[in-house]
Amino acid sequence: MNIFALNIALAFAWAALTGNITLPGLAVGFALGSACLYLTRSLFPGCESYFRRTGKWLKLIVLFLYELVVSSLQVVWDVLTPEHKARPGIISVPLTVKREMDVLLVTNLITLTPGTLSLDVTDDCNTLYIHAMFADDPDAIRQSIKDGMERWVIEATE
Structure with missing residues (x-):
C-alpha cells in the first residue's frame, strides 16, 4: 500500500469535510493525516520507512x-x-x-x-x-x- 497516496487522500478528505480546499487547508489535512497514520502505523506494513524518509x-x-x-x-x-x-x-x-x-x-x-x-x-x-x-x-x-x-x-x- 502506498502510504503517501493514502496521506494525500486523507488531506483531500479533511479539506472537503471542512470546506476549506485551499493550500493551507490541504497542508493541515496532510499534517493531521500524517499524525493519524503515525498513530496507526502498526496496521500498515512498510509504513515505518515512509516516516523515516519523511523525517x-x-x-x-x-x-x-x-x-x-x-x-x-x-x-x-x-x-x-x-x-x-x-x-x-x-x-x-x-x-x-x-x-x-x-x-x-x-x-x-x-x-x-x-x-x-x-x-x-x-x-x-x-x-x-x-x-x-x-x-x-x-x-x-x-x-x-x-x-x-x-x-x-x-x-x-x-
Missing part, C-alpha cells in the same frame, strides 16, 4: 533553509561593508552521489545558495565544478559540500 526530507529542507539564511547574510554583509572579502574562484568537488536525480538535487541546492553556482558536472557524474564567491579555502568548501548538502541528499534519497 530525512524534512531535515534536508530545514538544513538547506539554514544554509540559505547563513550564506545570504554572508553575501549581504560583504556587499554592504566597504572591505570586500569575496575571493571568487572555480572549485572542483568530487561527488559521492551517482544517480542523476541525486546529482541534480545537489547541484540545484548549491545553485540556490547565495554565493555559489553549479557550473558543470562531468559526464561520469564523478566531479562537480562550482563557482564560489568566497573561495579562499577550496578544501574547506569541498568538505562543507561533502559533509553538508551531499550527505543530506544521500540520507534523504537512500
Whole structure:
C-alpha cells in the first residue's frame, strides 16, 4: 500500500469535510493525516520507512533553509561593508552521489545558495565544478559540500 497516496487522500478528505480546499487547508489535512497514520502505523506494513524518509526530507529542507539564511547574510554583509572579502574562484568537488536525480538535487541546492553556482558536472557524474564567491579555502568548501548538502541528499534519497 502506498502510504503517501493514502496521506494525500486523507488531506483531500479533511479539506472537503471542512470546506476549506485551499493550500493551507490541504497542508493541515496532510499534517493531521500524517499524525493519524503515525498513530496507526502498526496496521500498515512498510509504513515505518515512509516516516523515516519523511523525517530525512524534512531535515534536508530545514538544513538547506539554514544554509540559505547563513550564506545570504554572508553575501549581504560583504556587499554592504566597504572591505570586500569575496575571493571568487572555480572549485572542483568530487561527488559521492551517482544517480542523476541525486546529482541534480545537489547541484540545484548549491545553485540556490547565495554565493555559489553549479557550473558543470562531468559526464561520469564523478566531479562537480562550482563557482564560489568566497573561495579562499577550496578544501574547506569541498568538505562543507561533502559533509553538508551531499550527505543530506544521500540520507534523504537512500
